[in-house]
Amino acid sequence: MGVAYTAMCLAMRYGYPIDKAEVAGLLHDSAKRYPEAKIIEKCAKHGIGLTKEELLSPAVIHAKYGVRIARDKFGVTDPEILDAIRYHTTGRRGMGLAEKILYVADAIEPTRGRSRELESMRRMAFVNLDEAIAMALKDTLEYLTKSGYPIHPDTKDAFAAYSIFLDGKQPVCGQAYGQVEEQGKETKWKKRNSSSGWRAKHWKTKKQRTSV
């Protein structure tokens, strides 16, 4: 329930349909009740392809099978909800708003307790969703690397895309994420509180920012 409530709060903040965020939050872990071996077996039975990397890191597979449960057992057909469930463990480049909301909600929900950056992430989630994603991805990569677990290619790819939002990048106008998206004109970004680095020298257009 914690993920669903958190996703609903983020949906309010970023102007996403609250009921859709709730469904994604309620169903995202519906495959987790099965042991990993059982999920692999079920994926094979239902023709759900698993990559070599996924077989090496079975913890991420419940997201893939969760899509089937959401669709076939709960009748969910909305592609935004299904994609949010599909990528809630790995993230990916170019996530839609539902995917971002669920990914971050899962990382900061009230019973979450592993990350040193958790409090910062929780605050950032309601300030800049992309930066919160980057923080969560960074934290996941550090944890997986330290623990010797394999890293899913989607997670690597997502970090390559979203890491540009780390270190306090904010909309110059200081508006909320949703408002910036709605303006329909070029939005310039710059690094805050920095005197060096390529980010300080390069402006990002809205097109560039939304293409990750």
Ligand SMILES: [Fe+2]
């Ligand atoms: Fe999960």
